[in-house]
Amino acid sequence: MLYAIPKGIDCTDVHNHVAGNADGTLNTVRAQALLEGATRLNIHRICISQPLTSGSPEPEEVRRANDHVLEAMAMDKRFIGFCFVNPLRTESALEEIDRCIVERGMAGIKLYHQLLICDEGQRPVLKRAAELGIPVLMHAGKVTDETTRKRQPNLSNAAHFVKACKMFPDTMFIQGHIGGGGDWEWNLRELEKRPGSYVDISGSVIDAGIIRRTVDAIGADRVLFATDGVLEEGVGKLLDANLDKNEMQAVCQGNFERIMNARRV
Numbered sequence: 001m002l003y004a005i006p007k008g009i010d011c012t013d014v015h016n017h018v019a020g021n022a023d024g025t026l027n028t029v030r031a032q033a034l035l036e037g038a039t040r041l042n043i044h045r046i047c048i049s050q051p052l053t054s055g056s057p058e059p060e061e062v063r064r065a066n067d068h069v070l071e072a073m074a075m076d077k078r079f080i081g082f083c084f085v086n087p088l089r090t091e092s093a094l095e096e097i098d099r100c101i102v103e104r105g106m107a108g109i110k111l112y113h114q115l116l117i118c119d120e121g122q123r124p125v126l127k128r129a130a131e132l133g134i135p136v137l138m139h140a141g142k143v144t145d146e147t148t149r150k151r152q153p154n155l156s157n158a159a160h161f162v163k164a165c166k167m168f169p170d171t172m173f174i175q176g177h178i179g180g181g182g183d184w185e186w187n188l189r190e191l192e193k194r195p196g197s198y199v200d201i202s203g204s205v206i207d208a209g210i211i212r213r214t215v216d217a218i219g220a221d222r223v224l225f226a227t228d229g230v231l232e233e234g235v236g237k238l239l240d241a242n243l244d245k246n247e248m249q250a251v252c253q254g255n256f257e258r259i260m261n262a263r264r265v
Helices: 027-038 059-075 090-103 121-132 146-150 158-167 184-191 208-217 230-240 245-261
Strands: 010-016 046-049 081-086 108-111 135-138 173-175 198-200
Touching: 010 245, 027 046, 027 230, 059 081, 059 090, 059 146, 059 230, 081 090, 090 108, 090 121, 108 121, 108 245, 121 135, 158 173, 184 208, 208 230, 230 245
Parallel strands: 010 046, 046 081, 081 108, 108 135, 135 173, 173 198
Antiparallel strands: none
C-alpha cells in the first residue's frame, strides 16, 4: 500500500506557507518540520508564501512577510517562493513584485481576498504577472453560510476565475484549494467551462472522490498537487483518486514544469 508520492515522480507542492516569529524572524522550526514531512512523503519542492489575511496590510507588513519567504529560500533550495502583494496598494505591490521576483528569484504571485480575482483593481498586478510569465495563486472557495460570506466578502470562487480568465487572457491563474471549504461541487461545475486556469487539490475538505472528480471535470493538465500545509491529507486525497501513471505525472510534476518554463524573468 502506498503512503507517499510514487517514486520516479519529481513532485512539487504548489501551495504551502511559512510563518514568522513574534520578533519578526522566520519560524525556522516550522519550516524545518515542513521539509522533513515533505521528505517522508516524497515531495521534492514546496512553493511557499506568507499571505496577510485581514484588511488591507501596509507595505511594510507585506515586505516583512515576503522577507520570511526569502529567508526560507536561503535556508533550503527546496523552497520556492511566491510573493504576496496587496493589490489595493498598487505602487507598492508592483515594487514588491520586482523586488521579490525580478531581483530575488521568487517564482509567482500570491493573492488573498483583498479584492476579487476579477476585480478591475487587480489589473496592474495581473498585467505585471503576464509580462513576467509567472503564475498567480489566489485563495478561493465557494462559501455557503451567511456568517462566512460577511466575514470574507471578496472571497473568489470558480465563477470569478472564469471571468478573470476572459478579462486577463495572458495571465496564468491557479485557483487555490478545490477543497478549501464550501461547495466544491459547485466550483467544479463552473470549472467544466474550462476557462484556462489551473486548480490545486489542497484544502481541508477530504470528501471521497474529490480529486478524481476534479481531474475528470477539467482534465489532468489543469490540476496541480498541493497540500496548503496539511501534507498527509494532501497525499492521501491524491492516492485515493486512483490516477493512472500519466495523470499522476501531470498533476505532481508536468503541469508545474510547464508553468515554470513559461517564465520570462
